[in-house]
Amino acid sequence: MHAGLTELDRWLDDRIRIGLADPSLARYATWDDLAARLVDAQAGSLANRIRRLAGLVGASPGWHDDVLAELGLLHLLSQAGRHIGSLPGPLADAVATSVGWQVKQADVLAGVPDTDHWIVAGRSDVREDRIEVRRHWLRGSSSGRWALCLSFAAYQQSLDTSLRVGTSLHADIHRYPGPALRSLVGSRYALPVEPVSPPSHTIAEGCDEVGAMLVTEPWLDRLPVTIRARLAKSGGVWALADATGSLPVLDAGTRQFDVGLAMLLAVSEGREVDLTVEWTPLGVVPLSIHLPDRTVDIGPRANASFVSAA
Amino acid sequence: MKSVDEHWQALVTTALLGTDRREPPEAPQLIADLVADTARTSASERMLAQVAATTAVRRAGVVPGPPLDELAIPDGDDRRPCVPAAVDRWHHITVSWPVLEDEWMLTLVTAGWRIAPELLPAMLVRYRSDPVRRTRVMVGAGSTGRWLVGHLPDLAARHPNATVTPEALAELPELPIAPELAQLVNWPGAESGGVLAQSLEDGTLGHPHRAMLINLVARVRADALLDIAEILDAVDSISAGYGLATVLGDLATTRHRMLDELSTSSAG
Numbered sequence A: 001m002h003a004g005l006t007e008l009d010r011w012l013d014d015r016i017r018i019g020l021a022d023p024s025l026a027r028y029a030t031w032d033d034l035a036a037r038l039v040d041a042q043a044g045s046l047a048n049r050i051r052r053l054a055g056l057v058g059a060s061p062g063w064h065d066d067v068l069a070e071l072g073l074l075h076l077l078s079q080a081g082r083h084i085g086s087l088p089g090p091l092a093d094a095v096a097t098s099v100g101w102q103v104k105q106a107d108v109l110a111g112v113p114d115t116d117h118w119i120v121a122g123r124s125d126v127r128e129d130r131i132e133v134r135r136h137w138l139r140g141s142s143s144g145r146w147a148l149c150l151s152f153a154a155y156q157q158s159l160d161t162s163l164r165v166g167t168s169l170h171a172d173i174h175r176y177p178g179p180a181l182r183s184l185v186g187s188r189y190a191l192p193v194e195p196v197s198p199p200s201h202t203i204a205e206g207c208d209e210v211g212a213m214l215v216t217e218p219w220l221d222r223l224p225v226t227i228r229a230r231l232a233k234s235g236g237v238w239a240l241a242d243a244t245g246s247l248p249v250l251d252a253g254t255r256q257f258d259v260g261l262a263m264l265l266a267v268s269e270g271r272e273v274d275l276t277v278e279w280t281p282l283g284v285v286p287l288s289i290h291l292p293d294r295t296v297d298i299g300p301r302a303n304a305s306f307v308s309a310a
Numbered sequence B: 001m002k003s004v005d006e007h008w009q010a011l012v013t014t015a016l017l018g019t020d021r022r023e024p025p026e027a028p029q030l031i032a033d034l035v036a037d038t039a040r041t042s043a044s045e046r047m048l049a050q051v052a053a054t055t056a057v058r059r060a061g062v063v064p065g066p067p068l069d070e071l072a073i074p075d076g077d078d079r080r081p082c083v084p085a086a087v088d089r090w091h092h093i094t095v096s097w098p099v100l101e102d103e104w105m106l107t108l109v110t111a112g113w114r115i116a117p118e119l120l121p122a123m124l125v126r127y128r129s130d131p132v133r134r135t136r137v138m139v140g141a142g143s144t145g146r147w148l149v150g151h152l153p154d155l156a157a158r159h160p161n162a163t164v165t166p167e168a169l170a171e172l173p174e175l176p177i178a179p180e181l182a183q184l185v186n187w188p189g190a191e192s193g194g195v196l197a198q199s200l201e202d203g204t205l206g207h208p209h210r211a212m213l214i215n216l217v218a219r220v221r222a223d224a225l226l227d228i229a230e231i232l233d234a235v236d237s238i239s240a241g242y243g244l245a246t247v248l249g250d251l252a253t254t255r256h257r258m259l260d261e262l263s264t265s266s267a268g
Helices: A002-018 A028-040 A044-054 A063-082 A089-099 A105-109 A203-216 A259-268 B004-017 B029-035 B043-060 B084-096 B098-111 B117-126 B131-141 B143-151 B166-170 B179-186 B189-202 B207-219 B222-233 B242-261
Strands: A114-128 A131-140 A146-153 A168-175 A182-188 A223-234 A237-242 A245-248 A273-280 A283-290 A295-297
Touching (some): A002 A028, A002 A063, A002 B043, A044 A089, A044 A114, A063 B004, A063 B043, A114 A223, A114 A273, A131 A168, A203 A223, A203 A245, B004 B043, B084 B117, B098 B207, B117 B131, B179 B207, B207 B242
Antiparallel strands (some): A114 A168, A223 A273, A283 A295
16 A cells, blocks of 8 residues: 555656646546546555546546645655654545555444434535445434444445435444444344434534534544524525524535525525535535424435436 | 635645745745654655645645525415325336326325425426426425425426416326226226236236236226225236236335325325
């Protein structure tokens, strides 16, 4: 893995030396060759980041900002990965996981459980290369801690449908090494109950919560937060807003028709509602609307022609 | 003194040109403190360290944008939105029993429900090119529907000037049913179910008649549905008609539950 990280840093150095205006950045081979070498070097997570980064080139008027920030985080990870032995234990674990160190599920499940009533606050499906990735965001009723449960499906395979948004699950959660959000659900002690909602924050408080998680791991690119906000428009772009400020909605106004945004607009009718969103550096993705009598799952959903149970 | 955001803009400019052509900008103290412990000889290495540190600082310091004006809200609607079970049922029938879609909508409107708002985008997209069904959706949606389309032009009708008659709006479309089966539409469930079960078991009716039989179950009187479902469920599992009986039984059960969820009594 060390050789892969050294090569990544050399590649990053070349990009910074030559400049982001260089036409080579628009060629897929520039990114794909490096991603393939990182896979060979057992740094699969970094390879995925490189592939996602390739998709940012030319994707928006401000793509140079987005690409440069990601190059900086890749540098941070490669440096941390090359000096992993000198990092404190939890940070070393977090870096190892973010770089691509594989952990066996059995080892995770053998760890100390975090038992709580876990509220399934939101779900999102994202296609990454040829794999559909489903994220379920869980929040502990007692601890207030977030947990992330992932499931993966290749073409015609099934995603996890055992976690229903808006329900609460009394269960053990086993976390991956480090201060990880990523977890596995262990023993379940009762059938899920509904409806339940996580506590919500103002937008300013939500930013503080996200910032606190990013201090620990600045390379995280998706984080959950539950806020009370309404939809608003800023220069033709949709945003979530309240009296404390606003957050842009990811890609709204530029991508194809967004069913989740339309559902949020229809259900809220422009009023403030409790929402769980996924924060990303480029904007937030609304995942669920928490109403007094039910939770409406509005997160991006996998194409049913690709996965068999979406 | 430069702010972190101003420094970031300077970094982006340098990154566009490349450090072969431009030296990295001088970092503000906050960033300089973070990268001071690194021994970096080349301009590109110093630049990468600054980019990494500045990105980490900016992300951890995520702050909201300015407050924004509120949207005007739609006019009020006294009707209650249909229950969550009816929402789930609509999704189910669009996948499994589209023959029931018209009845779902007409029953909802007649019983005095409003379409649950979370259904509106999917319905408006699905019926964009169907003036009759789209008009029914707009009736069931009320002011929220018009308000929503005003904000999201992607939901607008494909044929906004199409004419829809009140009759077409209020009536279920006629479904083709063979004359010998058509009489069963008004029979009590015990009798029509018995005839269907017997005909499926002895092979008089089979898969060639599937479409016609589905139309029949979609139009039999509502109080016959439970009996029909029960009788079809009891068809001999080794008979040739067992599979089709199961399918028709599922349709009868689905339609019964759909009508129950949308009944006036459920509306309270």
